[in-house]
Amino acid sequence: MPGSPLPTSSTVPPEGRSAAAPSGHGRSGPRTGPVLATASLCQLLVALDASIVNIALPSMGDSLGFADGALPWVVNAYALAFGGLLLLGGRVADLVGHRRALLAGLALFGITSVLGGFAQTPAQLITARAGQGVAAALLAPLSLTLIMVTFAEGAARARALGVWSMVTAAGSAMGVLLGGVLTDLLDWRWVFFVNVPLVLLAGVLAVRAITTARPERTGRLDLVGAVxxxxxxxxxxxxxxxxxxxxxxxxxxxxxxxxxxxxxxxxxxxxxxxxxxxIVRLGVLRARTAWTASLIVTLIGAAMLVGFYFCSLHLQNVLHYGPLAAGAAFLPFCAGVMAGSMAAGRLSTRFGARATLAGGLLLAGLGMLWFSGLGVDSGYLTAFLGPCIVTSTGVGICMVANTAMGTSGVAPHEAGLVSGLLNAGRQCGGSIGLAVLSSLAVAATRDAEHTGQQPLAALAAGYDRAFVVTAALLAVAALIAVLFVPAPAPKPSARG
Incomplete structure (x- = not known):
């Protein structure tokens, strides 16, 4: 049932257990630190490689001789494989065992990163990026699964999810900065080679932290459903x-x-x-927490990707920031996500999941609405820094609160399935939101140009419309949280 505690370790099916499964008394096993470090490193790899190649794209194009229109597929190949295989990746981890699946994903990520770094043709580079996407589709849901089956519901899991969410958001922001640094100081190939030490470290931690190499009983993979x-x-x-x-x-x-x-x-x-x-037991979605969290994370995913994308464009296309300066401008975003993620557990304990989630969504929405005031003369300190901190703090709060709510009461042997659903929701939300709001932004820019505005002002007007719609999406998500997130159970009254 939603909200019920996870089964005790004596009732956890073998295929659902990693490390030391949490007991029914809310304690985590002795290897929780290494498990959290492993999960965080895997999520960092996934988040970094979604954005680290962006600044290096022109150098890749010049070096390998990409044809017109082919260069975006360096990004698209990763996104397509990642988004398309997320549900499958989550289920495979449940069937073959968490350590085996994790080590396979890390091995594939490392091999394809090396191949990408040594690529000599556009086809080789795009193939390597697709391989990274396949590995990411296995690592992303599994990183969340490890937290679900290792940390008991409550404060311990909330703290772990805070770290995981912080890495998710900060990794994307840091990817832009790191990509610029590596490309400028070394070579574009190092945006691939930098993954190798991270993969090796995560592999060593995984071998030490995740104690069950394979499940004692295995299920059959639903091949038709997978296809x-x-x-x-x-x-x-x-x-x-x-x-x-x-x-x-x-x-x-x-x-x-x-x-x-x-x-x-x-x-x-x-x-x-x-x-x-x-491959997806639809009965899981009968739990109100599961389908509500999946719907909300889709809207959060749209808001995060769209906000990050249009903020980057405004800094570079309107305010004429260089790639490194634009990446550095997002460092306060990382700090805000960290603060919000760390505060989410305490806020949920005090105010409940419903109030915390709705409050975080509204805070992020207010920040996005604040961003809609950016113009051609906007300064960083006066117009960008404030909404950046407000938005990122709200994102950190709502990401942790929503993930904790969506994973509550999930049987450990279905942890991978729920993790895959939540990751797929965020990925699809980002793809849908970016496609729709890019079209709206272009339309708003054309409307502004028709009214006689200068090109830069018209461009800023298009971005501003995207920010307003993004704020509206977060407001809708907050309304869903208020209407459908279960209210906290009343505390028993003290008897004298």
Missing amino acids: LGTGAMCALVYGLMETDRHPWTSARTLVTLGAAVLVGIAFLVWEARFASAP
Whole structure:
């Protein structure tokens, strides 16, 4: 049942246990520190590689001779493989064992990073990035799964989720800065080579921290469901990524997104009616906490990616910041996420998940609305720093509170499934939000140009519209939290 404690270690199925499973008394096992370090390093790899190549793209294009229009696939190949395989990655970890799945994912990430660093042709580089995306689809849900099965619900899990959420948000921001530093001081190939020591460190920690190498009983992988689910996710992510080149009303976009919907429906029907061992047990979503958290994280994912994207564009295209300066400008964002993540556990204990989650979402929304005032003459200290701190603090609070709420009461043998759902929701939310709001921003820029505004002012007006809509999405998420997140159980009254 939602909100019920995790089973005691004596009732945890072997396939769900990593390290030392939490006891029913709310204590974590003796290896919680190494497990958290392993999960955080895996999540850092995933977050860094979603953004670290962006600044290096021009150097990659010049070095390898990319054709016109092919360079964005260095980014898209990672996003497509990652988004398309997330559900499968979460379920595979449940079936084969957490340590085996983690080591396989780390090995693939390390190998493809080396191949990317030594790539001599565009095809080799894009293939390596796709391989990194496959590895990330295994590591991302598994990093959250490790926390779910190692830390008992309550303050211990909230603190661990705070660290995990901080790494998720800060890693993306740091990726921009690190990519610029490595490209300027060394070579673009080092944005791949830098992963190797992180992979090795995470592998050593995983061997020491995760004690069950394989489950004692294994399930069967739902191959039909895997093909249908992966196909639906890939078609959706691909269709959304291509809307910058093909309009929403074009035949190509309509066919791709229509195929995603049809294959998605086939996937749901198969999982509900025919699969003997479904890759996604739809009954999990009957729990109010699970479907509410999945819906909210989709909106959070859209807000985070869109906000980060348009803030970066404003700094570089309107205020003329260089890549390194733009990356450094986001360091306060990392600090705000850290502060919000660390405060989320205490706030949830005092005010409950509903109030904490709604409050964090509203705070992030207010920050996004504040960003909508950015203009061509906006200074960093006077107009950017304030909303950056407010937004990031709210993001840190709501990410931790939502993840803790969504993973409450989940059976350990389905931890990977729920982790995959939450990660898939965030990834799809980001893809959908970026595609839709990019179109809105372009339309707003054209409208501003038609009214006679100067190009930079019109560009800023387009970004501002995206910030306003993003604030509205976070307000909707806050409303969902108020309406559907379970209220905290009343405390028993003291008897004299």
